[in-house]
Amino acid sequence: MKMEKRENFESFEEQERRAQQELNVGALIKATLLAGIVIFAVPAGPWMSQESMVNVMGRGMGNQAVIAFVGHFAVAFLYAWIIAVCIYRLPLGAGVGFGALLALPLWAVNYAVFVAGAGLQANEVHAAIAHFMFCLFFSVAYRGLAVPRPRRKDGDAQASGPSRRTQAPAGGLGT
Secondary structure: OOOOOHHHEOOHHHHHHHHOOOOOHHHHHHHHHHHHHHHHHOEOEHHHOOOOOOEEOOEEOOOOHHHHHHHHHHHHHHHHHHHHHHHOOOOHHHHHHHHHHOHHHHHHHHHHHHHHHOOOOOOHHHHHHHHHHHHHHHHHHHHHHOOOOOOEOOOOHHHHOOOOOOOOOOOOOOO
16 A cells, blocks of 8 residues: 655645635534533533533533423534634634633523523533533534545545555566
8 A cells, every 4th residue: 555645635725725715514514513512411521510411501401301402502503603703714823712611601691591591490500611611612522523635735645546455466476
């Protein structure tokens, strides 16, 4: 098996530039599921997990696990879309940092809707930690998953010439 040389492919910077051109919906879905599952299972970190599997972004829902699951992922996909729209054009470090900082306004809106609007009280420290963890995990996962595979610099050189598999053998046995 022949190893390809790195110089035959676009640089990491060129890959990053392509990733910043458009929102990657596939990466958004995968990153949301990854971050959402972690926060649903461990909403405020392993040291405060009494609301595990019955929370909507850190807000305990009593014993209503199915409602909590559906609600949690509805909120997670909404948050993910907002975060992704805000960070996909930023450089990697700025994107992850800004994505994590978006936890504060998202938590404030969540507080206004759930506490002020619906009267669902929760431990706000747990809810704030869950928001921060989701935003951080999603930002890291999205930026990692959104980077496309490197392209060959020389175009499709292998496709233009005969490949090793399609060439006829040169000679007798073992050659």
